[in-house]
Amino acid sequence: MRFGIFLKLMGESIRFAIQVLTTNLLRTTLSLLGVTIGIMLIISVFTMVDSLEKNIRDSLDFLGSNVVTVDKFPFGTGPDPNYPWWKYFRRPNNSYSEFEFLQANLKNAAAITIVGQASTTARYGSSSLGGTDLWGMTYQYKDVYEVDIAQGRYFTQQEIEGGRNVAIIGDEIAQTLFPNESAIGKDIKVRGFKVRVIGIMTKEGESFIGTPSSDDRIYIPYKMFNKMYYIGSRWGINPSLAVKGFEDDIGMVELQNEMEGLLRKVRGLRPKEESNFALNRPEAIAEALGGIFDVLGLAGWVIGGFAILVGGFGIMNIMFVSVQERTKLIGIQKSLGAKNYFILFQFLFESVFLCLFGGAIGVFIVFLLTFIPFGTLEVTLSVKNILLGVVVSSIIGVVSGIIPSAKAARLDPVEAMRAG
Incomplete structure (x- = not known):
């Protein structure tokens, strides 16, 4: 029974709302404009913020998750201005022996790798590509960072341990050096060494903030990399240790505490000596951006809130006019036994419907805006933001319609019929 009354209320409210929309089109349009603009501004800001956050986080995927790196100075704040800058540069480079020590002794690590990096030129026949990133790695690199291979395979343990002349190359290198043939099984020259291509990585394309891509990268075994470059001393290449x-x-608290103790031990530091290394969580860079996105979201609420406030007063004005125009009808409904709550909800549903209509237009405009190209920024309207628009519109409808609806519900049936 109650459900039937609810459906009746909804039906009548929608019918009256459509009547209001069609009878006073200009007045209604101007009143709904505030709600439409307000919802559009809020949803568009949140959509852009969410899209920015997603694109930036995707761009920082190469940093890995739950990863701790060993570096000369901290990432978060950069070198301490009160700390002699030259001490950072005098800190020792990471070494392969330290990697082996950590690998053998770490209890809180899922995987560990050491990576050497250098810029070089890759050649095949008469073709060459300069500025490629050559990375020497250990077998567990794939367990620390993602390696998405489109063709071929990853290194075997034997190839890594033996420092074999094999390589996995990026999509750009494959397309440049092998435009009309498969690169798998072919030999390319790097630093005067021939290495056989055993895999090609999936194309990543340009990231939103221009972070490093695997498209122009060459992976080789670390021991092979060690044959090509001088590693280890202060003046050689400083390999990266990542756990x-x-x-x-x-927060990787247990891992960092364990790494701190083991590194101090392997580097022979006394208890009172300061650490000559820094432990960093690269993903903390992405987490720090969360505060910026929160501020942008707040700005969206403030800007859109003013427009919604204007729209809310417009809807309230429509509802007062609607109550005045239908005073006699209200009197008739009450004389036939309509309860106060029936009249109240009838007008309240009408107010909510009008706001939902205006909000739907705002959300639809934002949806159309997502089709506009923004360079490398991919803009997507999420279900969460659509629901946000529906909820905010409904709240504005309730707030704007509650006073006119209460006024209609309190009308005396005899006086209402006389007034009509």
Whole structure:
């Protein structure tokens, strides 16, 4: 029974709302404009913020998750201005022996790798590509960072340990050096060494903030990389040590504490000596951006809120006019036994419907805006933001319609019929 009354209320409210929309089109349009603009501004800001956050986080995927790296100075704040800058540069480079020590002794690590990096030129026949990134790595690199291979395969343990002349290349290198043939099984020249291509990585394309891409990268075994470059001393290439922690180690606290102790031990530091290394969580860079996105979201609420406030007063004005125009009808409904709550909800549903109509137009405009190209920024309207528009519109409808609806519900049936 109650459900039937509810459906009746909804039906009548929608019918009256459509009547209001069609009878006083200009007045209604101007009143709904504030709601439409307000919802459009709020949803568009949140859509852009969400899209920016997603694109930036996707661009920083190469940093890995739950990863701790060993570096000469901290990432978060950069070198301490009160700390002698030259001490950072005098800190020792990471070494392969330290990698082996950590690999053998770390209990809170899921995987560990050491990576050497250098810029070089790749050649095949008469073709060449300069500025390619050559990375020497250990077998567990794939467990610390993602390696998405489109063709071929990853290194075997034997190839890594033996420092074999094999390589996995990026899509751009494959397309440049092998435009009309498959690169798998072919030999390319790097630093005067021949290396056989065993895999091609999936094309990544240009990221939103221009972060490094695997498209112009060559992966080779670390021991092979060691044959090509001088590594280890202060003046040689400083390899990167990266350790992946377990998911249940929140903030990688246990892992960092263990790494701190082991690194101090392997580097022979006394208890009172300061550490000559820094432990960094690269993903913390992405997490720090969250505060910026929160501020942008707040700005969206403030800007859109003013427009919605104007729109809310417009809807309230429509509802007062609607109550005045239908005073006699209200009197007739009450004389036939309509309860106060029936009249109240009838007008309240009408107000909500009008706001939902205006909000739907605003959300639809934002949806159309997502088809506009923004360069490398991919803009997507999420279901969460659509629901946000519906909820905000409904709240504005309730707030704008509650006073006119209460006024209609309190009308005396005899006086209402006389007034009509």
